[in-house]
Amino acid sequence: MNYMLMLYADEVAGSNIPPEEMKGFMDQLHAYREALRKANAFVATAPLARTDTACTVHVDRGEMKVQDGPYAETREQLGGYYIIRAENMDEAIKWAARCPAATWGTIEVRQIIDLGDE
Amino acid sequence: MSSLDQSRRAADRAARESYGRLVALLSSITRDVASAEDALAEAFAAALRQWPAQGVPHNPEGWLLAVARRRLIDSSRRRGTNERFQDHLKLISEELDAERETSREIPDRRVALMFACAHPEIEPSIRTPLILQTILGFTAEAIAAAFLVPPATMAQRLVRAKARIKQSGIPFAVPERADLPGRLDAVLQAVYAAYSRDWAEAAEDTEDRLSDEAIWLGQVTAELIPDQAEVKGLLALMLFLDARRGARSAADGSYVPLDEQDTARWNLAQIRQAEALMKDANRMEGAGRFQIEAAIQSAHVARRLHGVDSRPDIVALYDVLFTLVPTPVVALNRLVARSRISGADEVLDEIRQLGADASLIDYQPYWAARGMLLAEAGRNEEAREALTAALGLATDEAARAFLQRRIARLPGTPGGT
Structure with a gap:
């Protein structure tokens, strides 16, 4: 089963972290990915650009609406994700708890529905 | 007021x-x-x-x-x-x-309830949560957080386990003497699981530490079943480990391994209490895993506090423990104990072979131990790989800080020494 770990954090606070400290966090994230790989649980990961460069698109009865900014204004923004392989939700939560991003933000764990039509 | x-x-x-x-x-x-x-x-x-x-x-x-x-x-x-x-x-x-x-x-029937919660009919993984809820009144949410399970799932599992107690007519009683050792072991394991759950997280400031509650459960059990060596053994083990709690984190919050701990920060009153319990237990019949594990801790104390070279005793105790509890985790600890005498080179092959066991692949202490031994042997690239895996599996800041510093100290690390 695949699960998506959605990493939410305050992106303004994030961009104010001094470079030295940031390197430490990056090392932790790198180590986390290595641990996932070793356990054959890694599928994919990517960071996302800041929400002030985001756009939302909606088509309403043929009329296209494009707006600046994220879909929802919240205190914490989606800043990246991991897709992992796990037996079940319990195991996916265990991996989320190991993710260093859980200490400076919040991780939403969602099962990815397998449509089985690859 | x-x-x-x-x-x-x-x-x-x-x-x-x-x-x-x-x-x-x-x-x-x-x-x-x-x-x-x-x-x-x-x-x-x-x-x-x-x-x-x-x-x-x-x-x-x-x-x-x-x-x-x-x-x-x-x-x-x-x-x-x-x-x-x-x-x-x-x-x-x-x-x-x-x-x-x-x-x-x-009348105090708590131990009888603990035997019902840790009955063979009850699934092992729910025994500790069940005891935490019925004896200590923890909420399903709090237990779910400690066991990293969704709250609704934990609540459901607890309800199911209680229904099982009722439907299967599980007795609320201390078992007959003949059945006692096996059944008692399940109760003690459940209590120890509550203790080790917290022990894994080095955070020292949480108010309701699960480990305190587990020690309290151990004390209740020891009061109500005074004639079983293993009950005392478990309490002694938990007290030994707890006595070092304060010394396990440095001023900046990072983890400090046993050999580098400042023994002035050990809780000597707890250590004395643990030694006394062990003495009591040793006078009784039989030696179970908790007594052996307590004896290992006691040997560590003798080494660090009194300069006794207890390394051969520790290896011998792990040998006995492995015959009682032949798990990969005990095998790992035994190899680490042996490396203290023979050096890292002598055990690294076996450490690597042990890694073939699927249960160790995401076991953080395995990768930490493997990395430390590789570093000791001067195999820096392999050490970096193993310590990185350990860092990636860590769930607490103390372990992360310790491992990051250890990786930075490896020769060949950019910006390291």
Whole structure:
């Protein structure tokens, strides 16, 4: 089963972290990915650009609406994700708890529905 | 202080001190843990309503018990539980009344409840959560957080386990002497699981530390079953480990391994208590895993506090432990103990072979130990890889800080020494 770990954090606070400290966090994230790989649980990961460069698109009865900014204004923004392989939700939560991003933000764990039509 | 505050405090105190005693007592009569908890919850709510106006009763625990028992009888009547059962319930409660009036002592059935929670019919992984809820009154949410399970899932598992206790007619009793050792082991393992759950997280500032509660459970068990060596062994083990808690984190919060700990920060009173318990246990028959593990901790103490070279003893104790508990984790610890005498090179092949076991692939201490031994042997690239895996599997800041510093110290690390 695949699960998506959605990493939410305050992106303004994030961009104010001094470079030295940031390197430490990056090392932790790198180590986390290595641990996932070793356990054959890694599928994919990517960071996302800041929400002030985001756009939302909606088509309403043929009329296209494009707006600046994220879909929802919240205190914490989606800043990246991991897709992992796990037996079940319990195991996916265990991996989320190991993710260093859980200490400076919040991780939403969602099962990815397998449509089985690859 | 207002009478409202006073009654709240009295109810609070009664809740903490007697929750488990009352759940154990009520459910040992009805075999129905869930209804006992419900009835008790109603009794506590009634106390908070009535005590502020009427004053705190002389014996709050007895008052709570009487109300809860009445609720239980009412609800069993509503559900149409058969008359014989109701008569039984009434009879026993009258007996209890008589007993309570003469001695004012409510019989302590907590250990009987623990045996029901850790019964072979109950799935091992839910035994510890069940004990935490019934004896200590932890909420399903709090237990779910400690065990990294969604709260709704944990609540559901607890409900299912309680239904099983009721339906399977699991007895609320300390087993007969012949069955005791095996059954007792399940109870002790459940208590130790509560202790180690917390121990893995180095955070020292959490107010309701699960480890304190586990030690308290160990003390209750040791008071109520004084004649079993393993009960004392487990309590000794937990006290030894707990005595070093303060020394396990540096000023910046990072983890400090045993050999680098400042022994002035060890809790000597706890160590003395643990040594005394071990002495008591050794005078009794048989030696179980908890006694052996306590003896290993005692040997570490002798080495660090009194300069005794106890390394060969530690290896010998791990050999015995491995015959009792032949798990990859014990095998790992045994190899680490051997490396202290022979050097890292001698054990690294076996450490690597051990890694083929699927249960160790995401076991953080395995990768940490492997990385430390590789570093000791000067195999820096492999050490970096293993320590990186350990860092990626860490769940607490203390371990992360320690491992990042260790990786930075490896020769060849950019910016390292």
